[in-house]
Amino acid sequence: MKNRQGPGRFLFGLAATLFIALAGCSDNRSSFLDPAGPIAAAQKAHLLEVIGWTMIAIVPVFVLVPLMLWRYRYRNAKARYAPDWAFSGLLDTVMWGVPFLIVAVLATLLWYSTHALDPYKPIASDEPPLEVRVVGLDWKWLFIYPDLGIATVNELAIPENTSVALDLTSDTVMQSFLIPALAGQIYTMPGMRTRLHLLADEPGRFEGMNAQFTGTGFTKQKFATLAMSRGDFDAWVARVRAEGTPLDAATYARLAAASTGAEAKAALKAGAGPQDVIYFSSVTPDLFAEIMHRYMQGTPVPPKLQPGAVGYESDAEETR
Amino acid sequence: MNDQDHSAELRSYLVGFAAALALTLAAFALVLWGGLSRGTTIATIGAFALVQMIVHLRFFLHIDLSRQKREDLQLILFSVLLLAIMAVGTIWIMGNLATRM
Amino acid sequence: MNTDQPLHWLLGRLDISALPILPAIRNPTPSEFVAAGAALAVIVGAFAALAFLTWFRLWTPLWRDWLTSTDHKRIGIMYVVLAIVMMARGVIEAGVMRTQQAFGLGGGFLTPEHFSELFTTHGTIMIFFVAMPLIAGIVNYIMPLQIGARDMSFPVMNQISLGLTATGAALVMISLVLAQFSNGTWAAYPPYTGLDFNPGTGPDYWIWTIVFSGIGSTLSGINFAVTIYKERAPGMTLFRMPVFCWTVLCTAIIMIFALPPLTVAALMLGADRYLDFHFFTNDLGGNMMNFVNLFWLFGHPEVYLLVIPAYGVLSETVATFSGKRIYGYTSMVYATMAIAVLSFCVWLHHFFTMGQSANVNIVFGVASMMIAVPTGVKVYNWMATMFRGRIRMTVPMIYAIGFFYLFVIGGLTGVILANPTITYQVHNTLFLVAHFHNVIIPGVVFGLLSGYHYWFPKAFGFRLHEGWGRLIALCWIFGFSLAFLPLYALGFMGMPRRTANFTDPAYLPLLYVALFGAAILLVAVVSILIQLWVSVRRREELAVPLGDPWNGRTLEWATPSPPPPYNFAILPQVRCIDDFADAKATGRAYAEPGADAYEDIEMPDNTPIGVFLCIGTTVLGLALVFYIWWLAIASFVAMTLVFIVRSFRVSSSHVIPAAEIAAAHRHWLDQVRAAAPVTRLEETHSANRGLAVLERPEMTGAAQ
């Protein structure tokens, strides 16, 4: 783990030690407080900054309330009692002014950071970005590597120090894609494409998930993000090509039915990889665009043809 | 009953009606025969509609600026403010999302 | 569903499989037993209530004195009772959820399906049927008294509002016994709640629950606002109203303008589900993002609707128990108004992560942060109110202290969430759950409990037991801290909200702590009932019939406890802020009016219309949920007709003669004159009969 000693961080000390100790050291990192890339690191830094600034307005409350309670307790006859005192211009100016100034500072920080960390904004890096298309299904994630011609379910491998450009959509209800250690979340919606950029600056295994409730299999919709060296990544690609099966329309239709990764794996009789991960050696070109455009053709998508719907039939597509 | 009042009020209704009629006719005419660009047309009829709403408020609903009690106008202005926040906000947000998806 | 069923036209999709007892028999798992048990509890509870009423022959008084009453005080109490009944369910559900999560490593005892129903109903109930009715109840009771009014502007509509709220509550309760409530979260985002993905009864139950109770709340809002504008006592200018009344006005504004978006969103979802519209569907140009937009257009103002009256209560209790005028009255008023208006400008912060551009997020993020400024002003004003006061650590004050510490933490995490960059990470995690419970419980609940203690003697003529009260308050403070502060850490650890089960053992220790905290909260809730029981038993000793147990400052304390139906024998003539405190200091209080000062008072008659509408809309809702079209039409037509027919009755009020009023008033004044006033040291002793010694600095010898 990285060194987190530094000025300003002690504020967070109590809580941070507690859960970093609990979570940070596991081999499946799932907290942005234990970041593995510039985006998550910047988000963490921003969090600490915000906490620091707000303390100026908060700490006086914590300190003064007990003092006041003690000093002006009913039995203390020595304290001044001024029942009709109810206004002071100076005090009022401070009460409005200080929070206002703090908010002004925070707003400036917010302005910069929101622009800097816009998920649609590409991350500057020397190498060309790796493009990945992400499809949210009930209850698993499909990752398509258009340039490599492969696809996986529930395993996102990326080379370290390479920026990754994700295009995301959903082929069921609205979902939310999140890899805490690398970048924040973004919704995925049927018929629409959202974007997310991320970069891992160290190798490791980072948990990813759908954070938006989508039904019974929702808690199983987790995936592993594997950041690895170039060499390892190429080996991984080769392995997917070698061990995977092709992803054609019929396979996709079956994959898209409501099921967890493990269930889908069993249904497709896919062998390679961990228990809820599926490898596809090839993908129909434009699968992602087809999925998106299905909703945009001005024709109804009845439940029979709608993955995730009650009454979806995975072979309906062919018989149509 | 006061006849003078009565005829003044009657006149006020008629004035309002005439103004509203003129504005409506202008808006329809503009769309039918105006020959302006779509954007300009919509902006113009939008302006007509706003004015006509004020006419209705003034002459039919009897809201104006010269009264002792101000609750009415405050209420309407406040409602319009909130409605503007909600409606403009909705259109802005949805429009922005549409361009990014 | 079952179109081939012979009685389809008669029963729609209601059939025997709608009863939850059956699955429990067929498939006896813990999860099903919990469901069946809940259904049984509802049925048994309902029968127990009926038996109780019959046994003690309470039907007539219930009908005559309560259900048909148009007295704002009785309606207020009925709201609170409704809220407490619903609270029982909401609390149990919360406890079950906490238990499930503590055992959720790799499974737990509940099915995910059942868990999802739990958080959906818990969220819906707590917001719409616990917090909102509690607020409506306290406002109903207190606000007219504080502005020196005889009743609400529209007493009958007031009863109708209550009836519609009860309809919503009834539908949620019936859903335990007949078919299922929604499992689509309290925000019910489509397309998940659309017909394709959720063809069952759940979302329909949600829609009609929301629509009916939403209309009821809108009407309440109108009533509150008009009452404040038109019913104030002579001399009570807007800027002499107690701060609580200002907060009621702001809340009323939110009710009037923020519930329509919810009604619109719910009805559009209904149109999608019932009439094959395409507002939010995946296909044919539907736009689900607009639902999210409309829901939060309501949802954000809604949470301020909840908290603003709580701010108002604290403004009263802190001032009273510090023995001082509220500091910065005008500041306080403007801060409240600023919060109310800003609350309409920030809704997008609930969906920063939907993909809109940075500029949009920035505008709404900054607007959200701006709310911290007026809120901060309020907190500082309360502190300045304590400054140079004489503070008594009574129960309402303990809640206020809990508020100062814990609410401020919740507000701080709100400010954190207002940063889109950070929300990208913690949105939809337990961090968010911690945030909102952290503002709702120490904010809304503590505020309301503080008000409950403070105003209970006004409503019932005796104080609540102080010792139990302190114990409960401490349970709330510590229970809350243990139950919810750990969730912040869990959120940072990446645990999403609405998680029924998980695989990471690292979550467990904190979840155990949270479970322990929830157990303490449960103790607190149960103790509230015990305290009520104890206090009723000892009501003689705790009695404060003279009406002013806390040396109050505002008009409601200038009446006997409980106040007569007409509130004030003679409408007060208000001279300044905190008029009653001023009256006591200048000797105006308890003055005997001249014999001709009394006048006949006209009071509205009882009416059964609210009960009737409650039953009618409940039937309508059920008919719609189960596709029983004839019944839907019949109930709608019946309600319309009754409404029209009733409008042909002209007079519906009765007159209380001046002599009767004069006699009652004089009797009270005589009692006051005969009583021995108490100092604040004896405030919580049985010597306190509701008459206070004047304790001015010049008299107590305190430094000035």
Added chain:
Amino acid sequence: MKHPILHPGLNLGPHHGQTHASAEKAVFGFWVFLMSDLIIFGLMFATYATMSNPVGLAGGPGPKEAFDLTSVFIQTMILLVSSLTFGFASLALRHEAGRGRIALWLVVTLLLGLAFLGFELRDFAHMVEIGAVPSRSGYLSAFWGLVPLHGAHVAAGCVWILVMLAQMATLGLVSVVKTRLLRLGLFWHFLDLVWIGIFTIVYLSGLAS
């Protein structure tokens, strides 16, 4: 009108005595209700606006195919005239011109309202015929959510007029009847106000080339 104004909208005037005073809160309350209703309409307008694009149209019929400007023009005129006739009814009420005069103008207004509804229904029938139904597209859903909502309000207004006619006949011009007529007037004029939005935003903007 130099008399004290107690509430927004038409005031009865002090010569109506106690009724004038008691109308204050009823009429103000009704205004607040209307403003709440205004938000509902406003959001339906906003939704309509966000769905008036190719995605929302989803290849289905658009304004050009679905709307008939002549009919809309007629409806607009009818509603505008009905506002005037209701105005006459209000004046008759205010100046105590007798039940007959009030009833006369109310009946005229009612007939105009029914005529409006007739034309509107005819338009709707035509839209159904060409397949411009709400199940066709998001855009059409928004249309069918907005315009018939206004129509339903007008229908409710017509029922209300009928009830008021009956009450004037049976109860006479008692206090509650007068304040209800005041509120009915506000309601009617308010609906005309909403219609300005509808013909401008839905029909004229949709058909502007």
